[in-house]
Amino acid sequence: MFEVRHLRVLRAVARTGSFSAAARELGCTQPAVSQQMRALEQAAGTPLLVRTGRETRPTEAGEALVRHAAGILAALAAAEEEVAAIAGLRAGRVRLASFPSASAALVPAAVAALREEYPGARVSLVEAGPPRSAEMVGEGECEIALVYRHTGSGAPAADGAFGDPGDGLVVRPLLTERFVGLLPEDHHLARAESVDLGELAEESWIAGCRRCRGHLVRICESAGFAPRIDFTADGSPAVAGLVGAGLGVAVLPESAIGPVRPEGVRTVRITPEAGREVAALTLPDLVRVPVVAAMLDRLSAAARG
Amino acid sequence: MFEVRHLRVLRAVARTGSFSAAARELGCTQPAVSQQMRALEQAAGTPLLVRTGRETRPTEAGEALVRHAAGILAALAAAEEEVAAIAGLRAGRVRLASFPSASAALVPAAVAALREEYPGARVSLVEAGPPRSAEMVGEGECEIALVYRHTGSGAPAADGAFGDPGDGLVVRPLLTERFVGLLPEDHHLARAESVDLGELAEESWIAGCRRCRGHLVRICESAGFAPRIDFTADGSPAVAGLVGAGLGVAVLPESAIGPVRPEGVRTVRITPEAGREVAALTLPDLVRVPVVAAMLDRLSAAARG
DNA sequence: CGGCCGGCCAAGCGCTGCTTATGGTGAGGA
DNA sequence: TCCTCACCATAAGCAGCGCTTGGCCGGCCG
Numbered sequence: 001m002f003e004v005r006h007l008r009v010l011r012a013v014a015r016t017g018s019f020s021a022a023a024r025e026l027g028c029t030q031p032a033v034s035q036q037m038r039a040l041e042q043a044a045g046t047p048l049l050v051r052t053g054r055e056t057r058p059t060e061a062g063e064a065l066v067r068h069a070a071g072i073l074a075a076l077a078a079a080e081e082e083v084a085a086i087a088g089l090r091a092g093r094v095r096l097a098s099f100p101s102a103s104a105a106l107v108p109a110a111v112a113a114l115r116e117e118y119p120g121a122r123v124s125l126v127e128a129g130p131p132r133s134a135e136m137v138g139e140g141e142c143e144i145a146l147v148y149r150h151t152g153s154g155a156p157a158a159d160g161a162f163g164d165p166g167d168g169l170v171v172r173p174l175l176t177e178r179f180v181g182l183l184p185e186d187h188h189l190a191r192a193e194s195v196d197l198g199e200l201a202e203e204s205w206i207a208g209c210r211r212c213r214g215h216l217v218r219i220c221e222s223a224g225f226a227p228r229i230d231f232t233a234d235g236s237p238a239v240a241g242l243v244g245a246g247l248g249v250a251v252l253p254e255s256a257i258g259p260v261r262p263e264g265v266r267t268v269r270i271t272p273e274a275g276r277e278v279a280a281l282t283l284p285d286l287v288r289v290p291v292v293a294a295m296l297d298r299l300s301a302a303a304r305g
Numbered sequence: 306m307f308e309v310r311h312l313r314v315l316r317a318v319a320r321t322g323s324f325s326a327a328a329r330e331l332g333c334t335q336p337a338v339s340q341q342m343r344a345l346e347q348a349a350g351t352p353l354l355v356r357t358g359r360e361t362r363p364t365e366a367g368e369a370l371v372r373h374a375a376g377i378l379a380a381l382a383a384a385e386e387e388v389a390a391i392a393g394l395r396a397g398r399v400r401l402a403s404f405p406s407a408s409a410a411l412v413p414a415a416v417a418a419l420r421e422e423y424p425g426a427r428v429s430l431v432e433a434g435p436p437r438s439a440e441m442v443g444e445g446e447c448e449i450a451l452v453y454r455h456t457g458s459g460a461p462a463a464d465g466a467f468g469d470p471g472d473g474l475v476v477r478p479l480l481t482e483r484f485v486g487l488l489p490e491d492h493h494l495a496r497a498e499s500v501d502l503g504e505l506a507e508e509s510w511i512a513g514c515r516r517c518r519g520h521l522v523r524i525c526e527s528a529g530f531a532p533r534i535d536f537t538a539d540g541s542p543a544v545a546g547l548v549g550a551g552l553g554v555a556v557l558p559e560s561a562i563g564p565v566r567p568e569g570v571r572t573v574r575i576t577p578e579a580g581r582e583v584a585a586l587t588l589p590d591l592v593r594v595p596v597v598a599a600m601l602d603r604l605s606a607a608a609r610g
Numbered sequence: 611c612g613g614c615c616g617g618c619c620a621a622g623c624g625c626t627g628c629t630t631a632t633g634g635t636g637a638g639g640a
Numbered sequence: 641t642c643c644t645c646a647c648c649a650t651a652a653g654c655a656g657c658g659c660t661t662g663g664c665c666g667g668c669c670g
Binding site for chain 4: 611612613614615616617618619620621622623624625626627628629630631632633634635636637638639640
């Protein structure tokens with residue numbers, strides 16, 4: 001089997017016409033070149049160079065090998081270049097899977113920051129809830145999953161939001177946030193500093209997605225009542241809109257509300273406290289991939305900001 | 306720098322999705338694969354494989370490298386194939402330089418024998434006299450030079466026909482042959498067993514090429530006379546034709562006369578004896594090139610036949 | 611004819627890459 | 641739930657390889 005090193009030496013010898021000159025060019029000693037060429041000729045099974053005393057020329061087989069070596073070494077250089085581009089963050093791909101409110105808040109800022117610094121990076125995003133997004137990382141469909149896990153009065157263990165720890169995923173915590181209550185402006189508790197959920201036991205409730213609805217039920221259970229859920233809306237803006245229309249009350253993560261306060265809605269702290277942790281999941285090997293590490297950093301920064 | 310071995314292992318891992326399977330496929334142990342991949346990832350400066358427990362997949366950089374590896378390994382295989390074809394004599398080129406009478410006698414038989422056994426071999430021939438043909442070997446313009454050297458009453462040392470021994474050429478003796486006298490059929494010595502050249506001192510002489518002419522003069526000098534050269538012809542058939550026409554006498558190498566005796570010509574042994582040695586010259590390295598060795602063998606066989 | 615250059619050879623040595631043996635971990639089945 | 645198997649990582653030991661140094665020889669040139 002030919003070695004890359006052999007081909008390099010052969011090319012140098014063929015170009016310079018001398019073992020010594022090739023050795024100087026390659027930064028090694030002349031016997032090293034002699035040995036390399038002997039090994040290569042043994043591998044080839046035929047002489048590749050003729051030493052005529054005055055000069056050293058390739059044989060026909062040597063010429064053929066030099067010809068091929070040019071292409072092989074060029075392909076190798078191209079491969080190194082491409083890998084270096086990915087390793088050096090001049091290129092690279094990172095695929096995110098995230099849940100809706102993160103897609104709206106964290107991800108745009110992080111992606112913008114990454115692309116500003118590394119224009120070559122290619123970022124893609126797909127929306128998927130915590131169980132599925134973690135699976136996608138495990139299945140190689142994406143590099144980073146943004147997930148959340150409910151904390152507080154809910155049942156975190158049963159929630160298992162961060163995916164099975166047994167998946168071998170690494171967890172990068174991004175932020176923890178409280179759930180706040182959303183009340184219509186004209187609600188009698190809308191100006192309160194803090195509201196106990198029990199005070200809202202008789203209200204009409206507005207729930208979000210299936211997962212959030214389960215969490216809402218558990219929160220209310222821990223406060224001693226079962227919520228009467230009259231509306232279910234996908235997406236926080238819709239929930240807030242329903243609250244603003246005076247159709248009921250809701251609890252949402254702080255960040256899900258976004259920078260602009262929805263019209264006609266007041267937010268209040270709630271007790272018992274409830275919240276969620278947002279984290280990024282990825283595979284251990286992938287945290288050493290530059291573009292993945294950079295994206296994780298940008299996500300952390302976006303979560304802090 | 307990537308090594309061929311690394312690429313092979315990477316490809317096997319990517320294809321099988323497992324270190325162990327790759328090790329089995331490559332005929333080595335699993336830790337060997339682990340080490341190879343670690344070394345390759347270190348060389349690449351970025352992870353190339355993600356181990357998810359269930360399976361092992363390439364990262365983006367790994368995919369890029371696998372993609373390049375396919376081309377590189379294919380080019381390498383093509384190079385090995387071509388070199389093996391040359392080494393294995395399924396292909397190969399041998400260029401001959403020979404003097405005219407060998408071109409007419411030895412070479413056709415040898416080339417025919419070689420091409421019959423190895424149809425892929427490409428043989429070319431150029432005519433050149435001994436000094437020049439040896440130079441051509443030294444200069445890489447051909448692989449084999451057919452040369453001759455006069456022996457006997459001539460001055461072999463001054464002749465130097467086999468080229469400078471200092472050229473580093475190897476000599477493969479092919480045949481030695483006597484010079485014979487050519488007399489017209491009606492010459493009074495045409496039926497003699499042997500003719501002393503002195504008896505032909507007063508004849509009209511027909512000489513061949515410049516070099517042969519010099520040799521003729523020396524032979525005659527050693528017999529005690531200077532030949533009167535009235536005709537000079539390039540090529541033995543022409544010389545024999547002139548003799549057959551009764552225009553003079555000549556001496557020629559036996560083989561130069563060829564299988565068919567020219568019309569009207571008788572050949573007689575001459576004294577003092579004169580002759581020449583025919584040999585093939587090549588470079589030491591080239592005798593290990595299969596097609597060159599084969600050609601030398603065929604030339605020897607043709608010389609014996 | 612002597613210096614010089616280029617190449618081969620031998621010896622020594624450090625490094626690399628393989629092997630065997632062992633431990634940890636996730637997955638599948640009783 | 642526990643057991644077992646498959647897979648991978650790690651460590652230690654060892655053989656082989658490739659490089660270097662030093663010495664020698666042969667051809668070329670001043």
